[in-house]
Amino acid sequence: MSPDNRSLLAVLVLSAAGLVGIAVDEGYTAKAVPDPVKGKSVPTLGFGTTGGVRMGDTTTPVKALQRKLSDVQAFEGALKNCVKVPLHQHEYDSYINLAYNIGPAAFCSSTLVKRLNAGDYTGACNAILMWKRVGEVDCSKPGNEVCAGLWARRQRLRRQCLGQD
Numbered sequence: 001m002s003p004d005n006r007s008l009l010a011v012l013v014l015s016a017a018g019l020v021g022i023a024v025d026e027g028y029t030a031k032a033v034p035d036p037v038k039g040k041s042v043p044t045l046g047f048g049t050t051g052g053v054r055m056g057d058t059t060t061p062v063k064a065l066q067r068k069l070s071d072v073q074a075f076e077g078a079l080k081n082c083v084k085v086p087l088h089q090h091e092y093d094s095y096i097n098l099a100y101n102i103g104p105a106a107f108c109s110s111t112l113v114k115r116l117n118a119g120d121y122t123g124a125c126n127a128i129l130m131w132k133r134v135g136e137v138d139c140s141k142p143g144n145e146v147c148a149g150l151w152a153r154r155q156r157l158r159r160q161c162l163g164q165d
Contacts, residue, residue: 006086009079014072018093022100023047023068025153032057037134048100072096078104084117091121094128094161101153102131125161129154 014022026048032055035042045053046064049071059067079092079099087095095116099107107113112127131154132140139147139154159165 006088006091008086009083009092012087012089012092014076014096015089015093018096019065019069019072021093022072022097023065025097025101026068028061028064030058030060072100075099075104078108082108082113082117085119088163090163090165091125091161094125094157097157098128098131098154122162125158128158128161 028047029045032043032045032053034040034055035044035050040055042050043053043055043057044050045057046059047068049064049067051071075096079095083095095107095112098112110127111130112124115127116124129140132138132151134147134150137144137146139151144151156165
């Protein structure tokens with residue numbers, strides 16, 4: 001362990017609470033539905049799974065959670081390739097949740113990762129709030145009814161990342 005009790009990424013895996021958090025954040029659908037942002041071109045199934053999903057596909061909660069775990073493991077690999085500093089478990093869980101939502105390429109090329117790899121842990125956690133848009137809609141605007149849930153998720157992930165949640 002490092003002096004501030006952060007662990008090397010090689011030994012970290014998403015916690016059970018982190019996996020459940022992603023599942024709750026994504027919500028469950030037994031039948032494929034259009035992605036809330038990308039529409040019918042990217043159908044979503046189970047707990048936010050998009051890869052290989054076609055409209056009309058169905059799943060069960062157990063199968064969806066198994067697929068979620070498999071999907072998350074791929075995101076963990078991507079994160080471990082671009083983050084070069086040790087993390088607390090709560091930081092790791094929040095970053096995996098964000099990467100799952102925005103995609104590994106967007107996560108790895110983000111200001112957040114640049115700050116993190118420079119050792120600016122607080123600045124990296126705060127950068128979670130930079131991901132506040134759905135298309136042209138600013139989800140952080142008061143009274144927003146289009147994506148208020150996304151903004152609440154970002155705020156919760158920031159608090160979790162900072163160890164406040």
